Amino acid sequence: MSAETVMTPPSQVAAPPEPRRMAHPTRHRVQSRVFRIGRWVVIIGFLIATLVPFYYMLLLSVKPIGSLLQNPASLWVRPSEFTLQTYVDVLSSTASGGQGFGRFLANSGVVALASVALALLIGIPGAYAIARLPFIGRRYVSGIFLAAYLFPAILMAIPLFVGFTRLGLRGNLVGLIVVYTAQTVPVAIYMLRNYFETVPEAIEEAGLVDGLTRMGVLRQISIKLALPSIMSTGLFVFMIAWNEFLFALLFLVDRRERWTVSLGLSQLSGSVEVPTTVLMAGSVVLTLPIIIIFFATERLLTGGLTAGAEKG
Amino acid sequence: MSTTVTEKKQPSTKTDTTKKRVTLTQRDARLGLWLMSPTLLVVLAIVIFPLLWSILLSFQRMRLIQIGRADFFEPLTVANYERVLGSSAFWSSLVITFIYTFGSVVLVIFLGVLAAMAVRQPFRGRNFVRAAYLLPYVAPVVAVTFIWRTMLNPQFGIVNVIGQNVFGWEEPIPFLSQAVGTWNVLGLEIPVPTALLTVIAFEGWRYFPFAFLFLMARLAAMSDEPEEAALVDGATPWQSFRFIVLPQLMPIIGLLAVLRTIWTFNEFDDIFLLTGGAAGTNVASVQIYNFLTVQRNVGAAAAQSVIMALVLVAMLAVYLTILRRRGERI
Structure with missing residues (x-):
């Protein structure tokens, strides 16, 4: 950061603060945008990584085993298949x-x-x-x-x-x-x-x-x-x-x-x-x-x- | 000891008030010891004494069946240490433990910094997001390892199903049972330690919340002013993070690295529950468990534990020297 300031050309140092902020206008703007979008990508990515395993646990616990083996890719449970028998069995x-x-x-x-x-x-x-x-x-x-x-x-x-x-x-x-x-x-x-x-x-x-x-x-x-x-x-x-x-x-x-x-x-x-x-x-x-x-x-x-x- | 000191002092301090204060401090000291004694008793009996006994056991020939009748005065020997240091299994498990520890600690801190920086600025639902991020860390280890095992199951696990249906994998990947897989990139066949990478990824997932928690607390307590000044001076977001925020996080990152290294190095539950130590994930504590329960050799198990503790102490000494040289304070 300090090196940046030192290396700024004299003409820009003399200029008022507003243009000086734009020492690297494109780099600054591109980075800001990447960070703004990237931030949401990261937030949502982490949210998926932390919540999906627990959702998967809950999902599998209300399905009959046959339904899981037949259609393992399904990420929800059909109302007709919904069961709480698993809880009765386990408890x-x-x-x-x-x-x-x-x-x-x-x-x-x-x-x-x-x-x-x-x-x-x-x-x-x-x-x-x-x-x-x-x-x-x-x-x-x-x-x-x-x-x-x-x-x-x-x-x-x-x-x-x-x-x-x-x-x-x-x-x-x-x-x-x-x-x-x-x-x-x-x-x-x-x-x-x-x-x-x-x-x-x-x-x-x-x-x-x-x-x-x-x-x-x-x-x-x-x-x-x-x-x-x-x-x-x-x-x-x-x-x-x-x-x-x-x-x-x-x-x-x-x-x-x-x-x-x-x-x-x-x-x-x-x-x-x-x-x-x-x-x-x-x-x-x-x-x-x-x-x-x-x-x-x-x-x-x-x-x-x-x-x-x-x-x- | 304190009583003799205070008794010596008392004759020289004649005034009433000083005498009273000395006895109050003295009484406080005695009460302190009393209040502390249950803690000391429990920790001595359940932690310190077993530890010392284990160290003693490492110098004795002892099998699990004998130990019921054993006393402290068995003859001492270094045979256990010779046996452990002479076995190739020990050295390979040491290397695996190093890779596992280093990979997990780096991943945990990297993910922790990433998550903490992402949720740093307030937004709607931030409290919920924060709480959700902590879930992997607070949930019972047996439950989360079971979920991971099911998700990674080669037959019906969701990861392999999606991998085959969406990403076009030719066959399911046995994430937790394959020691070495080959990865084809641009015609090159790169060997990949599948199971080891999977358990490292699990560690990253399960423990990043711990780093996240401490980094969040530090970020919240940090002053905004240096960053605002840098913005005025034309710093880009990355520069402001690299030269202003990160240096302020370094002490916490150093502390996290030390704590996570200690815990990961001794980690047992996660690997035992995920792979059982199979497929190239036989870290030291799982091997010690097997020494104890399968081979039933108490002496060798104790000897290996002591060696691992010494390795850990040496590693921490190196860490602390590096951190101190960089001027960080822990």
Whole structure:
């Protein structure tokens, strides 16, 4: 840009600002037009790439398998073919001939909700301590968390597999909850700490002067002020726990009645016995809660994740 | 330790107020440790302790069947490392992991910048578009890999059907099961690693929203003035992006590159669910999983994990040196 200005011929430098803007009139105009049109091409291209797979999922989930195999190119469903039998098949229990996703949904729900409760219960005090209280080693805590992320999750899985087997927690939803809590607490602390730091210290000091203890300040002032962010953190933890796959696979694979939805879908999609359309219904069942939560709280959630990014 | 320090201080500070403040800080410090202790306990028990145990296991001869009775005091050996470093499978998986990581990170950042720049100026429906772009990232990995597998299915997948009907492909492309395909361009036969490219494309699709999110936040916080000044000075849109916007995004791009490299290098779910590590996509973490579950060799699995972690640390050191030399701050 600066080179451009320097190299402009003297006659144009002397001219008033208006012509000077047109130093390269055609290049400028052509580029502007390309950018204006290109921008919409890009926006729509990305929209197609992100939405079409989900539309395809929804489409296949309301078709009979025969219709898909006969006419795989069709991108809509004829009213005469529209069916919800796929959902009945996938949700009903194995005893009544279905795939048992109803049970898996309950398992996933229990695991995810319990993980949220535990992660918040542990993470809120921890985040507050890192944000406000000068304890020993406070500066190293984040470093330790970060270092743990350098190792593949499967490395931790080996000892956990052994340890949980000995404790009788493997093949058990409780074991999964413990692992998810440990995995999400660092994330929860990272998100919550940013918020606790934005609570003005003066308000908390006023509380202290008024005779509250630190715990009182945390409980009655800081938590109430940070409530929206606590909610968004909870939702984020819920998503992580709901979507998790590797540990569910390692811990629960031989106990069908304890499968989560993710594990159930991955296991059944490997077999040829279950029709693709029925599995697509399972896929919708797995995805829908996340998409509903996400669209309801998108602003809250994205703000919490990128809180540090604005500073650059 | 803090108590001894404060006790030493106390005699020298005689005034009442200072004494009170010291004890308040001291009490805060103790409370901080208390509040932190559940976190520390959980992370130590479920993350740090297993990690250290794994490192120990990498120096022991251990099979999956033995591990139930094993204790920490098995004899130490470097046999696992010799075995891993001596196998050709390890080196080929290392190369694949590098290609996969590099390709995915570059693609994710490129798509993220493109998407963030495209929706930068306000327009009707921008909020919906933003939310839609984030869908691949928030949706469950098992569901999206299943959708991709169905869409790319050679028999009835929509991509191959459209490819054959509309673009005139002679036969369906087995995107996820073909290790090397040939691509005929101008009479040349170019070998293409089909499955590897497909999983890289999947990574680009699934994780560009992550880059998009952070870049959007940075763009929104940026001042318009330098760009307006450049416009007055006659800069073209491309110049204004290249010399004004992009330099301001560099710190975030650097951070994204580091984070994505760590995560992609250790990625397991995506490849395991898409190809199972077949057709030339056997990245390290999938190979480690196979060591563990198929060969049931815990020691070798642990040794390979440790080697991969060391490679990752070395890569990050190089990254950070480059970024620091360029004057970026992370």
